[in-house]
Amino acid sequence: MTGMAVFEEISPADFFYRNRDIAGFSSPSRAIYSTLRELIENSLDACEAVRVLPEVRITLRELRPSPTGAFFYSVRVVDNGSGVPGDKIPQAFGQVLFGSKFRLKQTRGTFGLGGTMAILYGQITTEMPAHIVSSTGDRYIHDYELMIDIQKNKPNVLRYKVHTNRDGWHGTLVEFTMEGDYTRAMPKVLDYLKQTAIVNPYADITFVDPKGRLYVFERTIRKLPSPPKETLPHPYGVDAETLYRLIAMTNTKSLSAFLMEHFHRVGKSLAGKVLERANLDPNRSPKTLTPSEVSDLANVMRSFEDFLPPDASCLSPLGEEILEAGIRKELNPEFVFVTKRKPSAYSGYPFIVEVGIAYGGGIPRTGDIVLYRFANRIPLLYDETSDVSWKVIHNLMDWRYYKVNPAEDPLAIIIHLCSTKIPYKTVGKEFLSDRPEIEREILNGVRLAARNLMLYLMRKRRFEIGKKRFDLYARYLPKIARFSTLLSGHKKEPDIGPLLAKVSSLGLESPGKMKGREGSHEQSPKEEGSS
């Protein structure tokens, strides 16, 4: 028999090396964008982790042309964040699927791939080591040069030095070379930075691009969003696999204690009810459960109606003040309304939706609503039409009801979703899948925002109408006086002064009041002779 298959195993680093398209490194221009983005997001996370107002300095230098018609660049990002402990640095930057982002806590990155993928890509395209300098603010600054052993998925340290940290500096510097195409990536990169500034108005970001141009995104508010807390899993998100893991590691002696200790918002009485429904003795040791009992328990937990929704303390929304500051700073609109929705949950993961609407001023008329999408403070730039927000705005909203014309009005909508787990559809982190719970919250937020915009526009129009009103009287009363005088054959025109005075002082009935039987005659003009 011929053609027998050969079976083999590959490492995760090797897998992503072979399939780098799916992580956002499909072309030189995309690679530049993805690299900057991953590094900036890691920096911002590292700052917020230690409650420091972020300062991120980015430098991209062009080195020489590459053989494929693109260029080689040196990329360097420095932040004032938490820093990485010296002994973790090699793995954190030289091993795929290693990192600090696998817990149930809101962070920007999700897959634990980004930073290492960027370094991996740089290594593949230039075969040069990466340079990492970091300190957690203690007495030492750690300084590494390393490469990734792709087949083994292990870091390979080429050089390691320790410096004395005289100034108590904390933060991380990442520097490496890579192939890329900045010219083509530039619009997206600048767009990304601008949008990042919208949701991080408390950050100070500078970027020196390969042409030597300096872009500054200044801090306009000195308030950080409240920090997220780590949380236990919510029972709704549990499956048998999770239960197995927890049973293996628990120290609890009874099922009742097991549920209370390892799950979010489960108290004694709720634990009892759940176990009763699952036909399990609350005092039994969790270690004694059979596979089918584990499976039953998981099913009961997922379908039990009385759990409280997950606590949102593990989330860190921007808050209305920060979001509004960011929108005003970067978009400079005539009108802004922002709203933070109450916490909600999907599949046991808590989330909060924040919605902003911006009208007029610096918002351009593009023939459509300008949509800014953010997930855990990351701007989402690609594949807008696949995103649930796009669906909400274009398919679910009836804008006519809010007297808004998306094709004509200068309008921007800002959607920020924060969650312990963002439901991306792809590793490229570009758009959200349409979970019904999230869709509903976005829709309600956009509705509230639209309602407030409508009220603003109505007030604005009312004011303008009042101004026009007097002008109309001043224009037409003299004519009515003149022609009625001519028609009736009087010599002297009547005095319109008293009537004009009434208009300006008393304020006549509003136009709306005159409708009905005695209203204005609104028959439309017709052609002579037709009927």
Place this chain on the structure above:
Amino acid sequence: MTGMAVFEEISPADFFYRNRDIAGFSSPSRAIYSTLRELIENSLDACEAVRVLPEVRITLRELRPSPTGAFFYSVRVVDNGSGVPGDKIPQAFGQVLFGSKFRLKQTRGTFGLGGTMAILYGQITTEMPAHIVSSTGDRYIHDYELMIDIQKNKPNVLRYKVHTNRDGWHGTLVEFTMEGDYTRAMPKVLDYLKQTAIVNPYADITFVDPKGRLYVFERTIRKLPSPPKETLPHPYGVDAETLYRLIAMTNTKSLSAFLMEHFHRVGKSLAGKVLERANLDPNRSPKTLTPSEVSDLANVMRSFEDFLPPDASCLSPLGEEILEAGIRKELNPEFVFVTKRKPSAYSGYPFIVEVGIAYGGGIPRTGDIVLYRFANRIPLLYDETSDVSWKVIHNLMDWRYYKVNPAEDPLAIIIHLCSTKIPYKTVGKEFLSDRPEIEREILNGVRLAARNLMLYLMRKRRFEIGKKRFDLYARYLPKIARFSTLLSGHKKEPDIGPLLAKVSSLGLESPGKMKGREGSHEQSPKEEGSS
């Protein structure tokens, strides 16, 4: 300092367990579709690997409602393919990133994730083991029950039996339980099966769905596509990382031999030219290269102009005969044209594009072209508008030039890309990224197909015109005779017999010939008095 991150490592199985959205298991209905698809594709690959006409039997049974409002199903797929060697079965079905598909050879699966992900998903949702029976056609049939240890990414064998293989059976049976929603998945599943039948007309596929309905896709051609061969990497696709690996494992003693032995289509003279360009001695041992020399060599190889394009023997296109048989079988059109493009390459990966066009007959008028996309004989069903084929058909083709109206004509276009590496944008394998080389081949194929359709439609019209021609003479000559008689005042009408005889026997000049100065008067009618 607070909020210090905790660093940890996770297994690949764990990574996909936590992020199953990205592999196509985002909802119960999507999970059913992805599961069937992965298993069927594995089966077809296994049959073709041993040049056997595929017979695939699929059964999906509904077991009971699930707590989330969906259902539990038993899924079972049996094929007559190569089978898996007994000792490899646990890893092949119980370990993520293990499989037979990591080599440079055209296969349906790409990521080596599909089958195991389906089993993993079944285990997560039902906590039941999977049942695998397989034989390679030798004396033994291996029969396993196993589960996946997700945290360790290792198979956990619960039961193992060996049966005697009396009938020389070879093939694989996979059976497990899972949560799903067949009712919602049904349209996509049936669409998938129909499209699979288009590109596999040599396969016999049956499907019994949960309602007990039997769907049969019969074999209509007994010819298999020529088998793909494994191939060496092409120099254009090389990077420093690949070079490192090859240097580490090579037995060659000189750089010249190294290049000739490990790369596709590199002979002695080409190897010499490449090494000269890289300033390297052809007789030097590859093991002595420094990192920067490796990097330089990779750059030279990627930018060297004189390499032959990769050989396509590693590819297995359907061929025009099979593709046409598949289109006729499932779409039953009035006209079909298929074309296989010459092999080409992107980034060192060879590929072949096959294009079919089908017109009329069973093709519905939908107001747009019906597009069927295939990659390595896999139908692509989702996200059509993101695919490069969609771009070609809607943005790059000027259909008017081919006298085709996509909004009115009943038209289907079939695009099949085969390659050792399909450039998917996502792990979900739904659409192709727009590599310029691929885009160009698709465009040229569609153009050729459109040109042939245009010729067919023109011939068809010409035939119809000929038929009408005689009728027109038979109708109008008598009138001309009558009115000219009346006008001239003659008594007897002229005999039109000789003229009619001329029309039917001689065949007059074609209408096109009469153009020019003495041509028909084509002034359009105008209103009286205007000019």
Place this chain on the structure above:
Amino acid sequence: MSRALRKKEVLERLKALGEGVYTQMQRGIFPAVRMASRSVRNIDYDPHLRQYVLGDQKVLRSARNVRHLRPLAQLLWAGHVARSLVSQGKTSTLRDLFYMAQADEVHFKDQAESDNIVTDLETILGYAREDFHVFPEERSSIFGDLTIEYTVPGYEGRRLNLMSHPDGLVIGPTLTSAEFVHCNAKICIVIEKGAMFTRFVEEKAYERFKALLIQTAGQPPRATRRLIRRLNQELGLPVIIFTDGDPWGMHIATVIISGSANAAHLRELATPDAKWCGVYATDIVNYKLPSDPLTELDIKRLYELKKDPRYEGELWKREIDMFLKIRRKAEQEAFSRYGLTYIVDKYLPDKLKELAL
């Protein structure tokens, strides 16, 4: 009512309009003008008068309402212009009026707006705009053995027999305001199209049927409708109307017979005893006329007519149903398939017999 008397009354009513507004303003109250509403809900068919009339609902144009300011100013201006035209014996058109407004800095955004104000003025005065000398631009024409005497300045007392010019005489302000002196015709045939009018003249239908021929060129202008009414009322001529065989042709006849909803505020335009004599839907069948399929718009129109009180007679009902059954329509010229003289030699005598005329 004599022409002189009409003129006097128009002028008096115009003055009263001005006086009312003037007095209100002098008293320091926001001036308002009340008039009958012309909204659809206030238009009723009067079976006694056999035409549309306005009901009792009124609307108020009041300067209290800012949206009424401009129409009120426009209305008074239009009154002022009407007064000048009538006193000076000049005529004008709706379009002239639109432009004249600019001289007085009264703004109309388009002619539709100024036309509507003229209709307001008609409603308030109870007189058609021809009575204050605003004429339409479209013209119909007439031919036949009727002698008229002009009343316009410069032509007073001069007479003309309307058979003088076989191509037809234009029906304009001078003919409309002329008196009838002598008539030898026994019937008035109103024809929708100029070509058919010429055919009737050529085939000497005016002699054979002792007919006055009028061509309306589509929907007849009001001046023509009033002339037809006068021929019927003053001279006692029966009137028959010959149009294309489709809902639009039927409606030309109906507007002549029963007036239009648009002119419900006016009297003396309708000729209730006039008869429609074709082209009927049944003619299309009986005469096997070349025909075209009804369009969707035609069919929609037919269903509207079914609900219209003016279409309650047997004839209307029968023909509407037949149109809807055969779903086809035909033009007057369709009779040409039987030769040019057929319509006068055969069809018209048939029809007169059928209508017992």
Place this chain on the structure above:
Amino acid sequence: MSRALRKKEVLERLKALGEGVYTQMQRGIFPAVRMASRSVRNIDYDPHLRQYVLGDQKVLRSARNVRHLRPLAQLLWAGHVARSLVSQGKTSTLRDLFYMAQADEVHFKDQAESDNIVTDLETILGYAREDFHVFPEERSSIFGDLTIEYTVPGYEGRRLNLMSHPDGLVIGPTLTSAEFVHCNAKICIVIEKGAMFTRFVEEKAYERFKALLIQTAGQPPRATRRLIRRLNQELGLPVIIFTDGDPWGMHIATVIISGSANAAHLRELATPDAKWCGVYATDIVNYKLPSDPLTELDIKRLYELKKDPRYEGELWKREIDMFLKIRRKAEQEAFSRYGLTYIVDKYLPDKLKELAL
């Protein structure tokens, strides 16, 4: 050429057409008819005749070409109908013709097709369709001190003075075929619109300027163009043309003066000495007329006119450039902003002086 002679020649040419086809068929060859091409490339402006004429290119309608079969049959049918009309002294319209075809089972897909065949027949015969008694449906009208004598059957020898009816007399087949007997007018004023025509009558422009007034109701029908030419050629009346001030109004004047490309196959329709007297673009400026912005279509049309040889005179160039400069247009009625009589009291005398008439 006298009317009787014209008639004889028309009949002879019709017969020749039939004879040619008949003979070819009898010889067993596919019949063909040759005629001057009316394609744009074959239309030239003849500065001597001062009108468009056809060049030397010919087209062949040949039964060898299947696409010519139907038009050839239609052409012969149309010739047959023309012969019947002329011999019987009847008239018809383009629309009648379209329907009459059905009696003879000759199919036209629409009236545009049958109209085009009539134009073919005109080209072959060298006579306008009025000469074979096919008249348009649109009508113009006339007023002024001209006495005519009818030639149509039944009215032969009868005379009429065209001042008989101040609303105007319709210009139809009988007037077109009448002879001029006596004329006291010294000028002919052609006016685009009916309302302005009435204004001229009312203001007695016909007395003050000794004028014949003609209203064209838009683009004048050919019968009216030929009448204007006859007034100019036979009676020596200068002709001035007064239209709206826009490219379309200019073109009404130009078609009267120089003919249309559509009728390049015909002579005796143009009046090369007629003058356009407004509304000019410069009038809009000088008289500060109420005006509207030019539409895109207007502007496109102006650029077309710039390239048209009929617009080579100084006046045309000046006005086209001015229109393009001010980008505005005005209607004739725009003069009403200065009151209704302004146009006759002030504007027209100014213009006559300007044109030295």
